[in-house]
Amino acid sequence: MSDARNEAVGGPRRVAIAGLGAVGLRVAEALDEGLPGCALAAVSANDLTRASARLGRLRTPVPVVPIDELEPLADIVVECAPASLLPAIAEPFLKAGKTVVVLSSGALLANEALVELARAHGGQIVVPTGALLGLDAVTAAAEGEIRSVRMVTRKPVKGLAGAPYLVENGIAIDDIAEPLRIFKGTPREAAVGFPANLNVAVALSLAGVGPDRTTLEIWADPALTLNTHHVEVEADSATFRMTIENVPTDNPKTGRITALSVIAYLRKLGAPLRVGS
Ligand SMILES: NC(=O)C1=CN([C@@H]2O[C@H](COP(=O)(O)OP(=O)(O)OC[C@H]3O[C@@H](n4cnc5c(N)ncnc54)[C@H](OP(=O)(O)O)[C@@H]3O)[C@@H](O)[C@H]2O)C=CC1
Numbered sequence: 001m002s003d004a005r006n007e008a009v010g011g012p013r014r015v016a017i018a019g020l021g022a023v024g025l026r027v028a029e030a031l032d033e034g035l036p037g038c039a040l041a042a043v044s045a046n047d048l049t050r051a052s053a054r055l056g057r058l059r060t061p062v063p064v065v066p067i068d069e070l071e072p073l074a075d076i077v078v079e080c081a082p083a084s085l086l087p088a089i090a091e092p093f094l095k096a097g098k099t100v101v102v103l104s105s106g107a108l109l110a111n112e113a114l115v116e117l118a119r120a121h122g123g124q125i126v127v128p129t130g131a132l133l134g135l136d137a138v139t140a141a142a143e144g145e146i147r148s149v150r151m152v153t154r155k156p157v158k159g160l161a162g163a164p165y166l167v168e169n170g171i172a173i174d175d176i177a178e179p180l181r182i183f184k185g186t187p188r189e190a191a192v193g194f195p196a197n198l199n200v201a202v203a204l205s206l207a208g209v210g211p212d213r214t215t216l217e218i219w220a221d222p223a224l225t226l227n228t229h230h231v232e233v234e235a236d237s238a239t240f241r242m243t244i245e246n247v248p249t250d251n252p253k254t255g256r257i258t259a260l261s262v263i264a265y266l267r268k269l270g271a272p273l274r275v276g277s
């Protein structure tokens with residue numbers, strides 16, 4: 001696999017970051033501070049001038065380029081941009097047999113051809129645990145028989161505002177005084193209706209019983225400050241329930257732990273001791 005190419009010639013894995021928002025900037029900073037075996041190689045954003053300015057505090061400057069110029073510069077790309085850009089970011093890396101870390105995991109459902117592209121060229125798509133928890137346990141349970149996976153997400157109003165599902169269905173949440181269930185369905189439906197809010201549900205479904213058999217409820221809760229996900233899994237190997245309460249970043253839709261999940265993944269790549277599958 002060519003994400004090891006640069007390493008094979010003695011250098012670290014070169015990491016590109018596509019999107020320099022709540023996730024991308026934090027990952028860029030961690031790489032700049034030093035992650036063994038990895039080096040920040042290039043960055044992309046919508047506003048390249050603003051991105052260069054925000055990277056000004058990094059110890060080691062890197063090229064800031066449009067997304068179609070990232071692939072020759074890196075062995076791995078971390079996609080952390082708006083969901084609609086997933087194919088443009090991922091395709092060049094997968095065609096070159098490289099690794100794509102996907103944060104906009106909801107967009108994988110509308111771009112399943114990317115998996116075939118990875119297969120054809122020996123590349124790999126990695127969906128990190130992101131803002132969720134326990135995907136190691138869910139993938140382990142999926143090696144046996146999972147009977148059901150149920151997820152309930154509760155978010156502050158700010159964490160859901162503007163989602164296409166709310167706009168299209170005329171659901172107003174700005175002035176709610178009590179928790180309101182705004183959606184009941186599947187991660188496949190949520191990926192369309194909430195493309196910037198429920199990537200975690202799609203990641204969970206891909207780990208377990210798929211985007212049509214996983215059930216999902218979304219609640220808007222005016223009293224909440226944390227993005228909260230509760231998951232219940234019934235399997236022949238285990239029954240488990242897990243809850244995560246995410247501190248939002250400057251982007252109220254995105255939890256702080258999301259970037260940390262990517263940093264943990266990158267750190268594990270070259271680690272002599274690797275904990276968690
Ligand atoms: N899997 C998971 O657990 C989670 C996934 N996510 C998803 O991760 C993704 C990133 O989230 P987050 O960091 O919060 O998003 P932000 O909105 O904070 O940042 C998005 C970034 O994408 C950049 N961008 C926009 N257009 C382009 C373009 N044409 N070319 C290159 N870059 C572009 C923006 O550039 P600029 O700065 O110039 O505007 C911005 O830096 C989102 O899809 C989000 O839904 C989020 C949380 C959890």
Ligand SMILES: O=C([O-])CC(=O)C(=O)O
Nearest residue numbers: 131197199200227254255
């Ligand atoms: O899944 C997402 O896109 C974001 C999310 O729920 C979170 O950060 O808690």
